[in-house]
Amino acid sequence: MGLRSGMLAAGLCGLLVANGPVEAAGGREGALADSLFEFALPYSPYLFDLALYAGRGVAEITYDARRYDDVTQALIVTGLKIRRDDFTAEIGQMRLSAEQAVYESVAVDTRALPLDPPVRAVLQRLDREVLTGDIVVAGRTDVAAADYDLQASVAIDGVGTLDLSADLRGFHILLPLDEFEGGAGSDDPMLAGRLQSAEASFTDAGLVEALYHVVGAMQGMTADQARGTAGMMAGIGVAAVFADMPGAPDPRLQAMAREWSASVQAFLAKPDRLSLRLQPAAPFDLARLTGDAPVGAAEIVALAPSVAAGPAPAIALLDPDALVSGPDADLAAVLTTADALIAGRGVPQDIVQAVTILLPAVEKDNRAAIGLLARALALNPRVAIPQDGLRGAYVALLLARADGIAIADDSLASVQGRLSPEEVAAAEDDAQLRWRRTPAGEARHAAEVAAFGQRDWAAIRRLAFGYYEGIETPRNGMRAYGWATIAAAGGDRIAAGLRDDLVAAVNTGRFILPMERAKAATADLWKLLIAEAPDAADAEPAPNSGEATGTDGAEMPAARPEAGQAGSEDAGEGSTGEEGTKTVPEPDTREEDAAASKPGDAVPPAD
Numbered sequence: 001m002g003l004r005s006g007m008l009a010a011g012l013c014g015l016l017v018a019n020g021p022v023e024a025a026g027g028r029e030g031a032l033a034d035s036l037f038e039f040a041l042p043y044s045p046y047l048f049d050l051a052l053y054a055g056r057g058v059a060e061i062t063y064d065a066r067r068y069d070d071v072t073q074a075l076i077v078t079g080l081k082i083r084r085d086d087f088t089a090e091i092g093q094m095r096l097s098a099e100q101a102v103y104e105s106v107a108v109d110t111r112a113l114p115l116d117p118p119v120r121a122v123l124q125r126l127d128r129e130v131l132t133g134d135i136v137v138a139g140r141t142d143v144a145a146a147d148y149d150l151q152a153s154v155a156i157d158g159v160g161t162l163d164l165s166a167d168l169r170g171f172h173i174l175l176p177l178d179e180f181e182g183g184a185g186s187d188d189p190m191l192a193g194r195l196q197s198a199e200a201s202f203t204d205a206g207l208v209e210a211l212y213h214v215v216g217a218m219q220g221m222t223a224d225q226a227r228g229t230a231g232m233m234a235g236i237g238v239a240a241v242f243a244d245m246p247g248a249p250d251p252r253l254q255a256m257a258r259e260w261s262a263s264v265q266a267f268l269a270k271p272d273r274l275s276l277r278l279q280p281a282a283p284f285d286l287a288r289l290t291g292d293a294p295v296g297a298a299e300i301v302a303l304a305p306s307v308a309a310g311p312a313p314a315i316a317l318l319d320p321d322a323l324v325s326g327p328d329a330d331l332a333a334v335l336t337t338a339d340a341l342i343a344g345r346g347v348p349q350d351i352v353q354a355v356t357i358l359l360p361a362v363e364k365d366n367r368a369a370i371g372l373l374a375r376a377l378a379l380n381p382r383v384a385i386p387q388d389g390l391r392g393a394y395v396a397l398l399l400a401r402a403d404g405i406a407i408a409d410d411s412l413a414s415v416q417g418r419l420s421p422e423e424v425a426a427a428e429d430d431a432q433l434r435w436r437r438t439p440a441g442e443a444r445h446a447a448e449v450a451a452f453g454q455r456d457w458a459a460i461r462r463l464a465f466g467y468y469e470g471i472e473t474p475r476n477g478m479r480a481y482g483w484a485t486i487a488a489a490g491g492d493r494i495a496a497g498l499r500d501d502l503v504a505a506v507n508t509g510r511f512i513l514p515m516e517r518a519k520a521a522t523a524d525l526w527k528l529l530i531a532e533a534p535d536a537a538d539a540e541p542a543p544n545s546g547e548a549t550g551t552d553g554a555e556m557p558a559a560r561p562e563a564g565q566a567g568s569e570d571a572g573e574g575s576t577g578e579e580g581t582k583t584v585p586e587p588d589t590r591e592e593d594a595a596a597s598k599p600g601d602a603v604p605p606a607d
Contacts, residue, residue, distance in 0.1 A: 041073055048066055048075060060083040063078065074095045075096045076095050089108045092106070099139065105132070106132065107132045110123060122210050127158075133154070137150075137151075148171055149168075150164075151163075162202050163201045165197075167195070167198070171193035173189050195284040202275075203312075204272060209271065211226075212226040231269055235261040239257050242254075242300070246295075252301050256305065277307075278303045280302055281302075318340065318347040323337050334361060351383050355376050359385070370397065378410060381410050390415055390419055394412075399434060402435060402472060425513070432479070440473070451463060463483050464480050468498065478514075481518045484499040489526060
């Protein structure tokens with residue numbers, strides 16, 4: 001078995017090396033998988049066999065079939081059986097993907113397990129010593145930010161269903177560290193991160209009634225007597241839990257406890273569904289739940305817990321023909337409807353209709369609408385958008401990304417790819433001018449003026465990378481190329497690398513930029529730059545010199561487009577926000593007016 005396992009591992013490594021990350025990413029040419037798990041999924045049948053060989057030293061393990069499904073990008077295993085002595089467990093079908101793990105038709109024979117007598121008595125009362133049901137674990141993970149949106153459900157036939165969900169941001173479990181000099185490490189794991197929301201619920205399918213019979217018999221009571229006793233103890237127990245808590249008595253906590261007691265008593269009297277929800281008004285710091293300080297009333301109140309008994313709220317089923325639409329529709333209703341259409345919740349999914357009703361709000365820079373548009377584009381990058389709405393959508397996505405909203409590269413590329421190079425440059429100029437009116441934009445503008453005035457080539461190079469990456473400022477290919485070229489001319493080698501990479505990407509169609517116009521505009525700015533300091537023209541470029549040379553406020557002149565080029569039609573119109581209010585600032589100089597009046601003609605000005 002060891003030889004076979006070694007041969008399998010060697011073969012798997014060969015497959016990984018031979019195929020590389022492009023195939024492993026689900027067939028997206030040139031794309032990398034979003035996580036190591038997604039990278040490994042296409043090879044999961046072989047990894048599953050490898051784990052199987054190791055597990056067969058502990059139990060008898062067989063299955064009917066296993067395969068990787070390219071459409072759902074999941075490992076599918078059917079007929080999995082595990083046996084050891086008198087113990088047996090089966091999984092009818094198992095589906096594992098990057099976002100979910102589904103175990104259907106699970107059967108576990110507990111008769112060979114050493115269970116406590118009360119547990120055994122409850123299972124016998126339920127006639128469920130062989131437990132059957134389904135298990136689902138699903139969620140979305142942002143690996144970079146350590147954000148987790150998780151859901152789990154365990155449904156046991158004739159017993160009940162336990163549902164769990166949590167929305168965690170920046171979540172970490174920090175293991176104990178040995179003592180450091182000058183301080184002591186903790187002996188217990190620490191939680192780090194923020195809780196957005198969480199919920200746990202149990203839907204009864206016979207368990208509670210069985211508990212009344214079994215526990216009541218153990219106490220010499222009937223099931224009805226046990227039910228009454230449980231209700232009475234619940235009211236006392238909830239209040240007792242918080243009575244001695246640090247910070248108690250707290251009037252807010254006392255009011256919560258009374259509501260919880262009433263909900264628990266209602267569930268015990270008529271078992272149906274009992275849920276506990278945490279919905280803090282602001283993200284809750286999980287570090288408050290760990291450490292040496294005990295959890296007190298302040299922490300409980302901050303978590304804003306609520307307990308409810310009764311059926312889960314039903315999803316409202318909507319008529320697609322009656323959904324809100326039109327430019328005068330209520331914004332809140334538009335956002336709610338678009339969210340439902342994108343998720344396909346309560347109405348069949350319709351990405352096209354969602355985008356159509358979102359575009360008017362997107363063009364007015366509504367951040368919630370922009371976030372929904374990004375979600376829609378991530379699900380369907382080729383969704384139809386009217387040609388006259390593409391530029392506005394692209395500008396909105398650039399601004400949202402600069403503002404910290406998660407916008408996938410594919411979402412940006414799906415819109416950008418339907419614009420000409422001149423239209424892309426015009427839209428990026430528009431986004432940059434809008435951004436200049438924000439505090440972050442003003443600060444970046446001041447940094448640019450200082451960098452050019454001091455001939456700080458490293459700072460200009462960092463600005464170039466910022467424009468290329470579109471993080472903390474809207475993406476702008478013209479500025480990225482122009483700033484990188486200027487910093488490279490000043491002697492910055494890293495900037496030279498970015499300049500050459502951008503040129504190569506444009507030549508191979510991987511980056512959209514009107515290159516000849518960008519070169520002409522950059523050359524004009526360079527002449528302006530050296531003309532303001534004649535002595536510097538003959539000097540050896542000194543990267544990172546930091547010396548001020550009187551170039552404060554250097555502008556990039558406009559390079560005039562050829563006749564008929566796209567993007568010149570919008571000259572001088574500016575961009576408008578809600579109700580026609582101008583959101584692009586009026587230019588302060590003649591040079592900036594020239595650049596702004598011909599969107600995309602030149603790299604936007606430095607000040």
